[in-house]
Amino acid sequence: MKKKISVALALMLFGSCAFALDQKLEKTKSATGIDLPKAKWVLPKALNEDGTIDESKMPKDSKYAQMVIFGNKILNETSKYTGPQAKDPKKRFAGNNLSCSSCHAAAGSVPNQAGFVGIWGRFPQYNARADKVITLADRINGCYERSMNGKRMPENSPEMKAMLTYMQWLSQGVPVGAKIEGQSLKKIDYLTRAADPKKGKKIYMDKCAVCHQENGQGLKNEDTKGAYYIYPPLWGKDSYNTGAGMYRLIKAASYIKENMPQGDPNLTLEESYDVAAYMNSQSRPVKSHRDQDFPDRKVKPLDMDVGPYDDSFSTTQHRYGPYKPMLKK
Numbered sequence: 001m002k003k004k005i006s007v008a009l010a011l012m013l014f015g016s017c018a019f020a021l022d023q024k025l026e027k028t029k030s031a032t033g034i035d036l037p038k039a040k041w042v043l044p045k046a047l048n049e050d051g052t053i054d055e056s057k058m059p060k061d062s063k064y065a066q067m068v069i070f071g072n073k074i075l076n077e078t079s080k081y082t083g084p085q086a087k088d089p090k091k092r093f094a095g096n097n098l099s100c101s102s103c104h105a106a107a108g109s110v111p112n113q114a115g116f117v118g119i120w121g122r123f124p125q126y127n128a129r130a131d132k133v134i135t136l137a138d139r140i141n142g143c144y145e146r147s148m149n150g151k152r153m154p155e156n157s158p159e160m161k162a163m164l165t166y167m168q169w170l171s172q173g174v175p176v177g178a179k180i181e182g183q184s185l186k187k188i189d190y191l192t193r194a195a196d197p198k199k200g201k202k203i204y205m206d207k208c209a210v211c212h213q214e215n216g217q218g219l220k221n222e223d224t225k226g227a228y229y230i231y232p233p234l235w236g237k238d239s240y241n242t243g244a245g246m247y248r249l250i251k252a253a254s255y256i257k258e259n260m261p262q263g264d265p266n267l268t269l270e271e272s273y274d275v276a277a278y279m280n281s282q283s284r285p286v287k288s289h290r291d292q293d294f295p296d297r298k299v300k301p302l303d304m305d306v307g308p309y310d311d312s313f314s315t316t317q318h319r320y321g322p323y324k325p326m327l328k329k
Contacts, residue, residue, distance in 0.1 A: 019250045020128065021310060022298040022328045029299065030126035034177035039118060041111050041182045042173065051076060051106025064165065071166030074159055075100040075107040079228040082159050083148070091159065095150035095285075096238045097228040103147065103246070103255075105262075108170065111182025112258055118183060120168045121176035128299045136164060146243040149285045188254045191273050194320040195249055200278025203271050207261065208234075216282055235282035243287025248303040249320060252276035277320055302326050 020026040046057035053072045058065040076099060079085045083094035101107050108116030123136035134142075137160055141152040153160050174180060205214065211231040212218050218233035233239045245251045257272035259265050267275070294300035297310035305319035313326055 019302050019323070020299040021302060021326065024328075025296075026128060026299040029128070029131075029296075032125075032177055036175050036178040039174050039178040039180050041115075041117055041180055043109055043117065044169065044172070047107075047109055047170075049106070051101055051109050064169075067162045067165040068169045070158070071162035071164070071169075072107050074163055075104070075166065077227055078148070082144075082153065083150070083228075085228065093144050093150050093153045093159075094148035096148055096240075098148060098232050098238070098240070099227040099229070100143070101227065102229065102232040105259075108167070112184075112186055113255075114184060115180075115182065116167045116170050118171050118174035118178060118180040120164075120171035121174055121178065128296070128301075129293050131294065131296045131299070136167065140164075143244075146287060147240045147246065149239075149241040185251075185254045186258045188250070188257050188272070189269060190250075190323045191270060191321055192324070194317070194322055195253070195273040195277035196320075197274070197278040197281040199270075200274035200276070200281075203267070203275045204278050207267070208275065216279070234279050235284045237285060239284050241285035241287045243290055243293070247280055247284075248301055248305075249273065249276055249280065250301070250303040250323070252280060273321070298328075 046054050048054055051072075053069050055069060058069065074081045078094055078099040078101075079097040082091055084092055084097055086092050103114055104116060105113040108114070108119075119136065123139065124133045126132070127134045127139070127142075129142075137155045140160065140163060141155075144150045144153055212234050213231075216233060216235045217238070218229045219231040221227055221230045240246050246255070253269075253272040253276040256276055257265070257267060257269060260267055260272075290306040291308065293306070294304060297308060300309065302323045303318060303321075305315055307315060309318065311326060317326070
């Protein structure tokens with residue numbers, strides 16, 4: 001998409017199943033009993049606008065600060081530290097060259113782009129995909145297995161501890177359990193028709209290919225510093241797999257609608273759905289055993305394109321819509 005664009009590639013970390021078949025049941029299962037006023041989106045003074053840390057503003061000789069900085073670098077340059085470019089093969093947990101910041105913009109510091117402000121105090125939380133309560137480390141590993149098309153990272157590893165420490169640093173001052181202005185993604189409306197990949201291809205070529213390239217393989221960063229990609233691939237072997245949240249239509253369309261093009265989001269609702277449908281109709285790594293996701297079918301997302309389902313609608317309709325007829329009355 002035109003201007004500086006980076007379509008979100010990940011699971012949309014830390015979001016709930018906002019488009020479940022039975023939304024009331026999902027809310028019941030995830031209820032915490034905590035009812036706090038919304039907190040402001042506030043960032044630490046040492047955090048730069050691009051999501052890096054100004055180390056001169058961090059406490060000197062602080063082990064805590066060192067872990068915060070390390071965690072920030074992992075999020076911004078994931079491939080270098082925990083992916084295919086890591087010098088130590090044992091540290092190659094991510095299976096592709098994406099960065100966490102490919103989705104969670106500027107290391108999770110941008111509102112309405114699946115940011116991390118306050119996330120420390122919202123875990124443990126209910127996860128519909130597993131139908132159980134999980135930890136923040138569990139959720140990060142979910143991204144490594146799906147969005148990063150890799151494997152789980154040991155929870156006691158320095159890398160996991162560093163990412164958790166950074167997220168805790170980014171969340172300081174936010175009450176435990178509080179909702180934050182700008183957290184997660186904005187909810188979008190449903191289309192009255194099915195999304196159309198053919199229409200989406202035209203939109204993609206007109207507005208997206210300038211950054212993500214006509215073949216969807218993104219644009220690599222020729223500089224040795226920074227993320228592996230300037231604009232990440234949207235399909236192909238170096239993109240997210242079919243188990244990622246971004247592979248689901250409503251989730252992808254919601255990010256695109258609110259954030260693309262980056263800095264000047266101007267796609268219509270229909271364009272957002274159609275381009276998401278085109279993007280996810282392309283070849284990518286396949287996540288096995290997806291039929292085991294969302295064991296409680298009543299909280300299974302409407303846009304989950306693998307059964308079993310708790311309704312009589314086709315897999316094609318689950319993948320492309322229309323979704324309004326599926327909602328529990």
